[in-house]
Amino acid sequence: MSSFISSLAMGGHGGYVWTAYGLCIFLMLLNVVLTFMARRRYLDQLSKRRQREASR
Amino acid sequence: MNWVWLHKWGSPKWFYALSGRYLPWLTITSVVLLTVGIVWGLFFAPPDYQQGNSFRIIYIHVPAAILAQSIYVMLAVAGAVGLIWKIKLADIALRQAAPIGVWMTVIALMTGSIWGKPTWGAYWVWDARLTSMLILLFLYLGVIALGQAITNRDNSARACAVLSLVGVVNIPIIKYSVEWWNTLHQSASFSFTQKPAMPTQMWFPLLLTVIGFYCYFGAMLFMRMRLEVLQRENGSQWSTTEIDRLIGEHK
16 A cells, blocks of 8 residues: 555655646546537527427 | 549538547547556656656657647648638638647646656746747637637638648747757657657557547547537538437437
8 A cells, every 4th residue: 555655656756747647637528528518508509499489 | 633532521411420430439549548548657657767757747748749739730731721622611620629729738838837847947938849839829829719709700711721821830840949949848759750769668658648649639629520510500401300319319
């Protein structure tokens, strides 16, 4: 276990390495989520418009 | 030369069908390559003899930086194709690739800055490589702002295409900055064409993450373009059918 923790610390560079990876992965996933949300929003908007038109 | 294939790719309907077929494979390849490459790079690659473990940032920094530049070249190519052949899809590709380019440039700058601290002792220096990458970020933002500021679609497409073409001059400046000027930034450590300057144990995971980043870009670009194609083609028969299917799917 302690060897696992020391390997995470990366000889004092752990903070830099993990921050860099954390930011990178966060931004890449955020992009995926935002893209899905944009699609979601567009489809919701269209389906609402269709319901309005159908009920008229 | 026969240009039929190009016009086929220029057809939104054709693009939508074909990209839908490639998308799952691009996604899977990207997830697998990035996972294997990152785990390998973080835990199994040997530490650098000079930089210790901080060098492991290379496995995200270099792919993001390569991609940031490749995407800009792609904008210029799409811009040229759009100007010459008046293909709508080229404009869609340019518009949808630009924001991904922004994020890749941001990732390259941020990870580079974090790497700079333990290696150079500073988060930022006005070094030729760093400054030209910052200019790349502003060029991307300029293309996006220009596209949003002009409401007429044809004028907007033309303006974005021209700016992308003019801005591409920055790409060789970024590439050769480490040779032309006396920079703090180290020279290129990864190349598709030359023999790697590091041991295979270090180099191979980098190759995986570079290809993984490209696949990520491909998947993201297809996803974004498909949405814009659907929006632009709204009203045509095939897109109505597709939208019906998509709305029915998540109910």
